[in-house]
Amino acid sequence: MRRRGYDVKASPGENDELAKVSNILKCFDKIDGTKIYCDTAEKMKDDICDTARQWGDGARGVMTLFGEEGFGHIVNVYVSKHSGVCIVDSQSGKSYSELYKTLDKYTEQRINNVYELTLYRTDNATLTEDVKKYASRR
Numbered sequence: 665m666r667r668r669g670y671d672v673k674a675s676p677g678e679n680d681e682l683a684k685v686s687n688i689l690k691c692f693d694k695i696d697g698t699k700i701y702c703d704t705a706e707k708m709k710d711d712i713c714d715t716a717r718q719w720g721d722g723a724r725g726v727m728t729l730f731g732e733e734g735f736g737h738i739v740n741v742y743v744s745k746h747s748g749v750c751i752v753d754s755q756s757g758k759s760y761s762e763l764y765k766t767l768d769k770y771t772e773q774r775i776n777n778v779y780e781l782t783l784y785r786t787d788n789a790t791l792t793e794d795v796k797k798y799a800s801r802r
Contacts, residue, residue, distance in 0.1 A: 692789040697782040709771040713749040724787040731777040
């Protein structure tokens with residue numbers, strides 16, 4: 665979103681409208697997701713990387729994670745020819761890279777509490793009017 669000229673901020677609140685993953689996805693028109701099946705941490709990582717690499721160098725997207733007791737989270741994903749597939753968690757400020765093997769650590773932390781994971785490519789998606797509710801133009 666920042667590359668498109670919007671200021672956004674990660675929001676931790678349960679009652680905050682931006683914190684709801686479904687509202688974030690409404691900001692993009694005709695966005696299709698690819699479900700990742702979470703059998704093992706290694707398979708999760710491989711499937712995330714294989715799917716994102718198909719988007720091509722420079723592509724960006726988001727990944728939604730859902731788990732037990734209403735747990736829901738969204739992180740940014742991008743593909744770089746220099747560092748491979750990267751995940752950036754804006755709430756925690758942490759990033760994980762395929763090249764530097766930190767993506768292994770990320771999937772190992774998530775495998776036990778995630779039952780649904782979906783990747784969405786967003787850099788080629790058109791923004792909807794809903795984006796104005798959740799982000800402001802610079």
